[in-house]
Amino acid sequence: MFNEALVELLWEGTVDTIYMTLVSTFFSYVFGMVMAMVLVITRSDGIRPQPVVFRVLDVLVNLTRSFPFLILMIAVIPFTRWVVGTTIGNNATVVPLVIAAAPFVARLIEQSLLEVDKGVIEAAQSMGASTWQILWKVYLPEARPSLINGSAIAATTILGYSAMSGAVGGGGLGKLAIMYGYNRYQTDIMFATVVLLIVIVQVLQSFGDWATRKSDKRNG
Amino acid sequence: MSEQNRTESEPGTAGPIIAIENLGKKFVVGKTEVYALRNISLTIEKGEIFGIIGRSGAGKSTLVRCINMLEPPTEGRVLFEGRDMGALSKAELNIVRRSMGMIFQQFNLLMQRTALDNVCFPLELSGMSRETARKRAMEMLDLVGLSARAKAYPSQLSGGQKQRVAIARALAPSPKALLCDEATSALDPETTDSILALIRQINREMGITAVVITHEMDVIEKICHKVAIISKGVIAETGRVNQVFFHPKSDIARRLVVPEALHPDKMVVDHLYRLIFDGQSSYEPVLANLILACGQPVNVMYASTRDIGGTAFGQMVLQFPDDPAARQKILDYAAENLIYIEEFSRV
Ligand SMILES: Nc1ncnc2c1ncn2[C@@H]1O[C@H](COP(=O)(O)OP(=O)(O)OP(=O)(O)O)[C@@H](O)[C@H]1O
Ligand SMILES: [Mg+2]
Numbered sequence: 239m240f241n242e243a244l245v246e247l248l249w250e251g252t253v254d255t256i257y258m259t260l261v262s263t264f265f266s267y268v269f270g271m272v273m274a275m276v277l278v279i280t281r282s283d284g285i286r287p288q289p290v291v292f293r294v295l296d297v298l299v300n301l302t303r304s305f306p307f308l309i310l311m312i313a314v315i316p317f318t319r320w321v322v323g324t325t326i327g328n329n330a331t332v333v334p335l336v337i338a339a340a341p342f343v344a345r346l347i348e349q350s351l352l353e354v355d356k357g358v359i360e361a362a363q364s365m366g367a368s369t370w371q372i373l374w375k376v377y378l379p380e381a382r383p384s385l386i387n388g389s390a391i392a393a394t395t396i397l398g399y400s401a402m403s404g405a406v407g408g409g410g411l412g413k414l415a416i417m418y419g420y421n422r423y424q425t426d427i428m429f430a431t432v433v434l435l436i437v438i439v440q441v442l443q444s445f446g447d448w449a450t451r452k453s454d455k456r457n458g
Numbered sequence: 459m460s461e462q463n464r465t466e467s468e469p470g471t472a473g474p475i476i477a478i479e480n481l482g483k484k485f486v487v488g489k490t491e492v493y494a495l496r497n498i499s500l501t502i503e504k505g506e507i508f509g510i511i512g513r514s515g516a517g518k519s520t521l522v523r524c525i526n527m528l529e530p531p532t533e534g535r536v537l538f539e540g541r542d543m544g545a546l547s548k549a550e551l552n553i554v555r556r557s558m559g560m561i562f563q564q565f566n567l568l569m570q571r572t573a574l575d576n577v578c579f580p581l582e583l584s585g586m587s588r589e590t591a592r593k594r595a596m597e598m599l600d601l602v603g604l605s606a607r608a609k610a611y612p613s614q615l616s617g618g619q620k621q622r623v624a625i626a627r628a629l630a631p632s633p634k635a636l637l638c639d640e641a642t643s644a645l646d647p648e649t650t651d652s653i654l655a656l657i658r659q660i661n662r663e664m665g666i667t668a669v670v671i672t673h674e675m676d677v678i679e680k681i682c683h684k685v686a687i688i689s690k691g692v693i694a695e696t697g698r699v700n701q702v703f704f705h706p707k708s709d710i711a712r713r714l715v716v717p718e719a720l721h722p723d724k725m726v727v728d729h730l731y732r733l734i735f736d737g738q739s740s741y742e743p744v745l746a747n748l749i750l751a752c753g754q755p756v757n758v759m760y761a762s763t764r765d766i767g768g769t770a771f772g773q774m775v776l777q778f779p780d781d782p783a784a785r786q787k788i789l790d791y792a793a794e795n796l797i798y799i800e801e802f803s804r805v
Contacts, residue, residue: 361566361624364526365580365631366555368548375582379570455570455611 244427247414252434255410258328258400259438262335263343263393269336270343270392273299275373277344278351285359286369302341307399310338311406331408335399343392350384351377383454390446394439401435411435475539475635475667476502476525482533483520494520495691498534502635502684507661507668509682509699511675511714517691518671522639525669526558527551539634556584559628563640565620567612573599573623574608580631598626602656618649625656635667636660642677654681675714679703679766687711700766704734704798712802720760720775720802729778729785730759730802733792734771744772744797752791754784775802 276295280288305313311334315325318333354377362376378385404412411431419428483495494517502508512518523529525536527543536543538554546554567576577595578588586594599605602622612620621641628636638657642650658681661668670682678685678699686696687710694708706712713721716732735744749756757777764771778785792799 355564355566355569357562357564357566358568360528361560361562362579362583363528364555364558364560364637365583365627366552367583368552371583375579376568380568382570453570456613 248411248427248430248434251409251411251414251431252438254328255397255400255412255435256438258331258335258403258408258410259393259397262332262339262396262400263389265332265336266339266343266392266396267347267389269340270347273340273344274347274351275377277348278377279369279373283356285363285372299341299344302337303345305338307334307338307402308406310334311403311408326407326409328409331400331403331410335396335403338399339392339396342395343388346388346392347385350381350388353384354380383450383456386453387446387450390443390450393442393446397435397438397442473504474501474537475504476500476669477537477540478502478521478525478534479537480534481521481524481531481536483517483524483529484532493691495524495531498688498693500686500693500696502667502669504634504667505661505665506683507658507670507681509670509672509678509685510688511672511678511685512688513673516688518673518688519639521688522560522637522669522671525637526555526560556580556631557633558635558637559625559631559633560637560639561621561624561628561641563643565612565617565624565644567620567623567627569612572609572611573604573615573626576612576623577627577630580627584631594630595626598630599623601629602626616649617645618653621645621649621653622656625653625660629660629664629666633666635669637669637671639671640673641670643672643674650677651680657681679764681767683767687714703764703766703771705800716773716775716802717760727759727777729780731776731778731788732800732802733774733776734798736771745774747795748788748791748797752784752787754779754788756788 273295277292277299278284279286280292280295282289282292284292302310314334314337317337318330319325321333322329324330358380359372359376362372367375400408400410401412401415402408404410404414404416411434415428415431418424419431478498478500481495481498482493485492485494498521500508510518510521520529524531525538525543527536527546530544535545538558541554543551543554567573568579571579574592574595577598578591581591581594582588596605596608599608602625604619604622604626607615607619612623615623624641625636636657641657642653645653654677657668657670660666661681668681670677672678682699684697685699685702687694687702687708689708689710694710695702695706702711703715706715718724720730733744745756745758756779758774759777760773760775762773764773778788789799791797
C-alpha cells in the first residue's frame with residue numbers, strides 16, 4: 239500500500255507544509271514584531287505612552303484574533319488573489335496564514351517584551367538611551383530566550399493552521415489528509431500525515447526549547 | 459562639645475551642581491490625586507555626598523527620579539549645572555543624563571550581557587567604537603575591583619559584585635554626579651560597608667558629586683556630608699550631617715539618631731537624656747566620672763559608637779533621677795566637661 243508514488247506524495251506534502259510554516263512564521267513574526275513593539279512602547283506605562291495608538295492597535299489585534307481561521311481564509315480570498323495572483327497552492331496559503339497568525343504572534347512577542355524587568359528599562363533611560371536604543375539594545379536582547387520560545391510556539395500553531403487550510407485549497411499535508419483521508423477514506427494516508435505532523439511539531443518544539451535554554455544567560 | 463570638623467578637605471565650595479526649586483510631584487491614581495512630593499527645595503554643591511533619608515513611602519525614590527526626569531515633576535524645577543532639566547528637548551535630556559549616573563537597589567543590570575558588556579552599554583549608546591568602549595569598560599571594572607569577572611554574567615555574580623558592575627557602568631561615561639537609590643539596601647552589612655567605601659572613594663578621587671538615598675541613618679553617618687530628611691513628601695530638616703546628628707531639630711531627625719526601641723511610643727520612661735562624646739575616650743570614664751562627680755545614679759538605656767564621616771562618637775541614652783535639682787547637677791557637670799547633652803524624652 240505504501241508504494242513509491244505515495245511516499246513521493248507524502249514527501250512533497252511534508253516539504254510544502256514546512257515551506258508554508260516557515261515562510262508564514264517569518265512574515266507573521268515581522269508584522270507581529272512591529273505591532274508588539276508599538277503596543278509595548280505606547281501602553282500607559284510604556285516608554286512612549288500614546289493611549290489612542292495603543293487602544294486602536296489593541297482592539298485591532300483582538301478583533302483579528304477572534305476570527306476563526308477557516309472563515310478568515312475565505313474572507314481574504316480577494317486579497318490573497320491580489321497579492322499572489324492565485325487562491326490555491328502554497329503561496330496562496332501563506333497570505334491568510336500571515337494575516338491570522340501575525341496578531342497572535344504580536345501578543346506572544348508583547349508578552350515576552352513585557353517580561354523584561356522595568357528596572358532595566360529605567361536604568362537604560364537614566365543613561366540617556368533613546369526609544370530606539372531601548373528597543374534594540376534592551377527589550378529585544380533581554381527578551382531573547384522568551385522570544386525564541388515564543389517563535390517555536392508560533393511556528394507550531396501556524397503549522398496547525400496550514401494543515402487546516404488544506405480544506406479550502408491550501409497545500410501540504412493538510413491537503414493530503416483531506417483528499418485521501420476524508421474524501422477517499424484512505425485512513426492509512428491520513429494516519430501517515432498525522433504522524434508526520436506530530437513529528438514536525440516535536441522537532442520544532444524541541445529545537446525551540448534547546449535554543450531557548452542555550453540563549454538564556456540568567457541561569458548561570 | 460563643638461562639632462567635629464572633617465579631616466578631609468571641605469567639598470562643596472565650587473558652587474551648586476543640582477538645585478531643586480519648589481519641586482512638587484502629584485500622581486493621579488484613578489480619580490484621586492496623591493502628592494508624593496511638596497515644595498522641595500535643595501541645593502547640592504559640587505563634590506559633596508548629599509544624603510536623603512526617610513521612611514518607606516516618604517518620597518525618596520520619587521525625588522531622585524525627578525532629578526534626572528525619569529519622573530517629570532508637576533511643580534517647580536530642577537537645575538543641573540544651571541540648566542533647567544524640564545525645559546530640555548528629549549534629545550538634549552538624553553545627553554544631559556549621560557552626565558548623571560544612576561545606581562539602584564536591584565542593580566538593574568542587563569541579564570543577557572556579561573559584566574564587561576554591561577559597562578560598555580552606556581558607551582555604545584553614545585556611539586563610542588567597540589574597542590574604545592571595551593578598553594574604557596575594562597578600566598572601570600578594574601576600578602571597582604572586578605576585572606577578573608569581566609566575562610561573567612550577572613546571574614553568576616553576588617549582590618555586592620552586581621552593584622560594583624552597576625557602579626562601573628554608571629561611571630563609564632564620566633558622569634559629574636552619581637544618583638544612588640537605596641544602593642546598599644539589598645546587601646548585607648559588610649558588603650554595604652564596602653560599597654559605601656567605594657562611593658566615598660569615587661567621590662574623593664574623581665570629584666563626583668553623589669546623591670545617596672537611604673532609609674538607614676548608618677549610611678548617612680558613614681559617607682554623607684549633608685543630609686536632607688524627608689517625611690511624607692516634605693523636607694523636615696536639612697543640614698550638615700554632624701549638625702543634624704548633634705542638634706536634631708525635627709521629631710523625625712531625633713528619631714533617626716537613636717534606635718527604634720527608644721522611641722517614646724515604645725518606651726514610657728521620663729527624664730531621658732542623650733549624651734554625645736568623643737568616641738576615642740571609652741564609655742566607662744565618661745559615665746563613671748559623671749556619676750562620681752555628681753553622686754547621682756543614672757540608668758543606661760542605650761550606648762553605642764557611631765561612625766560619622768569617619769570619626770567615632772560615643773552616644774548614650776541615660777535615664778536621670780526624678781529630683782530636678784539632681785538632674786540640674788548632672789547637666790551642669792556635663793556643660794563644664796564639654797559633654798554634649800540634650801533632653802530626649804520629648805521626642
Ligand atoms: N507611579 C506612581 N503612581 C502613584 N503613586 C506613586 C507612584 N510612585 C510613587 N507613588 C507614591 O508616592 C509616594 C512616595 O513613593 P516613593 O517610591 O518615592 O517612596 P520611597 O521613599 O522611595 O519609599 P521606599 O523606601 O519604600 O522605596 C508613595 O506614597 C507612593 O505610593
Ligand atoms: Mg524608594
